[in-house]
């Protein structure tokens with residue numbers, strides 16, 4: 413079979429640091445396990461701004477469209493905080509999601525048993541946790557019109573963003589959630605604020621109607637977003653699949669990451685529609701950002717990036733065995749007591765980004 417085309421976009425801050433650890437795994441999988449990938453690497457975000465003057469070049473968008481999968485690091489650089497939104501590093505990830513219509517962002521929050529004690533919550537609250545947040549990623553208040561900052565005649569300034577969702581936008585992401593639920597615990601919780609927002613009310617109506625029409629076998633519940641935030645901390649194991657809009661999904665998934673021990677642990681897959689040839693555009697990204705506060709120190713946790721690569725192998729390259737091998741290796745390394753700073757606890761061995769990556773590779777070699 414042909415080699416799969418992979419586009420690697422390390423981005424800014426800790427992005428390149430954690431991506432380096434993935435590169436070692438890719439190399440070994442290629443030489444030892446017959447993985448056939450053709451890899452292109454490009455600059456995005458602040459790194460692209462510095463070199464090319466824009467956060468995302470059209471050439472990179474073309475490469476992303478042609479790739480079988482994109483592995484994304486993170487973008488964001490405080491040096492570019494003052495420029496217009498379309499020129500900021502973050503425009504790279506927002507632009508890629510738009511250009512490839514990557515509307516469903518799958519954010520699985522699972523607790524590795526050795527990390528139960530790394531969470532700030534009580535062990536019994538999070539032990540065995542396995543939830544999937546399906547976040548809509550190309551609509552909602554992130555992209556709704558009108559938007560902007562205007563100055564009124566009296567000098568008052570007005571910042572405007574608009575939350576918009578249409579029936580097809582809600583249906584396609586809800587389908588992803590229902591389909592996933594059927595493969596897991598068969599329960600979907602749809603989250604909005606229908607008590608305050610028309611877009612939320614429509615969301616609830618459309619999800620309910622779709623459920624009745626096409627997924628009556630799946631258990632559906634509805635929850636207001638503020639309550640959901642509270643319930644995720646109170647009793648997170650009540651959830652199986654959560655489906656929600658762009659902004660609520662962003663916030664709730666950062667919250668959920670702390671159930672697993674650290675933001676540095678949570679991978680994600682951002683998927684487009686299945687096309688006629690059976691393929692779908694897909695981008696894999698940790699949910700964390702460029703972490704400017706720790707960038708350049710070699711202490712970032714590479715596991716979210718590594719686990720995002722495992723998701724890529726599973727969903728886009730159909731290499732379930734390799735995905736499992738990575739996940740088992742991560743689990744074993746954690747069980748052996750190695751910890752990056754963010755998941756460090758008493759009695760464990762604190763290691764660098766590089767040592768953690770090397771340990772995962774070594775464990776994979778042992779297991780294979």
Ligand code: NAD
Pocket residue numbers: 426485486487488489490502505675676677697698699700701702703704705706711712713714716754
């Ligand atoms: P962040 O996710 O970068 O960091 C939040 C906190 O978590 C920081 O204290 C950081 O040190 C820690 N952290 C994050 N990832 C870690 C890891 N792998 N290992 C250890 N610790 C980790 O969020 P922020 O500080 O709010 O944002 C920084 C920049 O990143 C901003 O420019 C923001 O827009 C951008 N951002 C980008 C993405 C993305 O590219 N997908 C996601 C989120 C934020």
Ligand code: IPM
Pocket residue numbers: 487488502505506662699701
């Ligand atoms: C994420 C990030 C992005 C988002 C930013 C960097 C645009 O926070 O991927 O979670 O808000 O979607």
Ligand code: MN
Pocket residue numbers: 662663666699
């Ligand atoms: Mn986020």
